[in-house]
Amino acid sequence: MKRAAAFLAVFLAGGAAVYLARGRPAAGPPEPERLFLDALTPVYTGRFRDAVRRFTEIIKRDARDPRAYYFRGLAYRELRALPEAVADLTRAVELDPALLGARYLRALSRRELGDTPGALADVDALLAAAPARAELRVLRADLLRALGRDREARDELNRALADKPASYFALVRRGRLNATLIGIDKGVEDYDAAIALEPKLAPAYVEKAESLRQLRRHDEAAKAARLALERLPGRADIYLLESRIESDRYRYDEALAAATAAIGLSSKNYEPWQKRATLYRSIGVGRDDPAKFALALLDNDKAVELAPKSPEVYLVRSNTNVWADHLDRALADAKTALALDPRSAEAYNAICDVYRMRNEFALALPSCDKAIDIDPYSAGLRNTRALTLEGLDRLRDALKDCDRSVAFAPNSIEGWFHRGHIRLHAGLRADAISDLRHALQLDPRDARVKRAMEEAVQAAPL
């Protein structure tokens, strides 16, 4: 307060001295104008609380001056008192609709307060009244995107980038929209352009890694994820993404390291525990290392503890229990998942799997049928039923499910492996070898596939 008073005194004294020196009348501006100038000075010198106080006095004297509301609104905004800022800026715009600055500040404030439609209305008014600046277009695109108007958002970004092509965040945002609306590769083009502009920033690398993973360009995806993590080492979700990329290409050690890092950063979140459990289980199965099942179950238990209402955590634990040969526990988990979501295809599939492992194929089959009835477009469900049908010696039907599995998920080892195995059982040795070869191309270290291949090669041709 003392500082403000001293500051004002110096200001007034300095001002008076200059006026006197210039031969102007010593009286200075009339009182209302003087007060306004005294209130405005702290705005431009960064003393925003002082400015609010002074403009409040001015508004008490004259409640119809739009500039007073504007400047107090501006000061409130700089203090980040946004509800007060919005109220003042609204009054300012009502009194003088041509105040562009007021509309812009209100748009920003409304957006930050979650009033997306209000913010969009302000930006629309600005674009109608003022030169269409690229920054306004980017802001509008963000608001449209938040309202689910993706195509309009992309059109707006196209316009913004036509005006100002070297805009990192506009490129990243358009990349996301293009990836959804046109194709993932179009998104990658924008991410690459953004990276070329600003290689120090992480968001384009994160998006690129996810997109390349979907395009199954795993080496590039892994590299992009690594570069993102170098820039944002505290992001558990990027470690999880890296873990997924590595497990997609069956590099389990790397995937495990990334999942463990994600747990270290976000231990209250069930997803990284679940991911690591799945990896331990996959290593147990694919690398012939049953000791890993116990580790998987520890992580499964943690995931269940953290998300007890999620059917998914019980299903993943059920699957580990199947491999660990704890079939009663596996069945109990599958039933819990089904109680949580009675239309869960995965829960029926898990029940089928337990009965199948008990060699009770006839009991298993109705649950598998039910699972596929609920979700006919799932490779995993087809695999389970194929194995069940194989157990019932219905090899032709089993192979039909295998064909579907391979068609639905050609990049998953499971469909190729199971079809190869069942074809071998059916005496179709050459076809079996072809399938197993395909599976080995996907993961050359998978112990199950290697064994099946040896068996197929050694089998006498029919």
Next chain:
Amino acid sequence: MRRALAALCAAALCAAGCRRAPPPAPAAEAEPALSAYARGDLAAAEKAADALIAKDRGDALAFNLRGRLKLDRLDFEGAEDDFSEAIRAQPTLAVAWYNRGNVRIDLGKLLEALGDLGNAARLDPDLEGAPYSAGLAKNAMGDFRGAAEAFAIALRVNSNMRQAKLNRAAALAGAGDRETALPLLDESLREAPDSLGALMQRGALREETHDAAGAVEDYGRAIALLPDRPLAYRARAEAYRADLKLDAAIADESQAVRLDPTNAEPLMDRARMYYLTERYTEAMGDWSKAMKLDRGRVPEIRAYLDQIKTKVHANDEPRKKAPRRRTK
């Protein structure tokens, strides 16, 4: 207490220690520019500021004022240049760093903005907006933990900063800390029940934490605010589905289809729910439209159609064997 917190925010924003800058010296010569600005005559104000700058290129406040004026006519780059000149002329002028930091956020230059906001906070811990703005920049750069911390500092400085709660919740959710994010959103919505952003955000978090009924409630309130857009209808449909209320979900997807008939997604989702409730004719109608909009959906649709054929065939089998009834 407030000063201690402000110091804390400065320390968090910049590596260097805190050193409070002296308040800027007022320039009496600026009065004509300020007078014009006060009258709303931006052109005259800018002209007067030009004159001040022409007279003394070391007048940091004049540059700062002209930058502010340029912001008023949405000339972001011009404003950035002037704030840079102000900083060059007087590197201890906190408000110029603060203004440049904020305009750089508008310009999408977030890394540079962070540096400016750090300097502003170091020079003048009373600039309360600096940690909040830094939080916005960090959030946009994907540094969710850093953003959450910056918003927490902003809230320690000013616990009434409503948007800091909302943005901190978003940052925490981004960092995977849903447990801390949810109460912040509860508080935000108590203060401002009509915040669409807060409602959508809490709805999504409730869904992620398997509170489907809570998510349905939030999206319902969002629909009341935004009845003519498919966004909240689609979100509520998903929450209804998770809450095992398929008819309600179908009704919401129908609204989404009506509002956005060229999007294959709501059609596919509704078709799946029609399928699950054995309304195959309706499902096939939706698939037929979705296929025209997105050919990539064909394999998935074919799998469902094959399944329907299998079921219909299975149902027909016993009928074929049953004796025909005589009709009168």
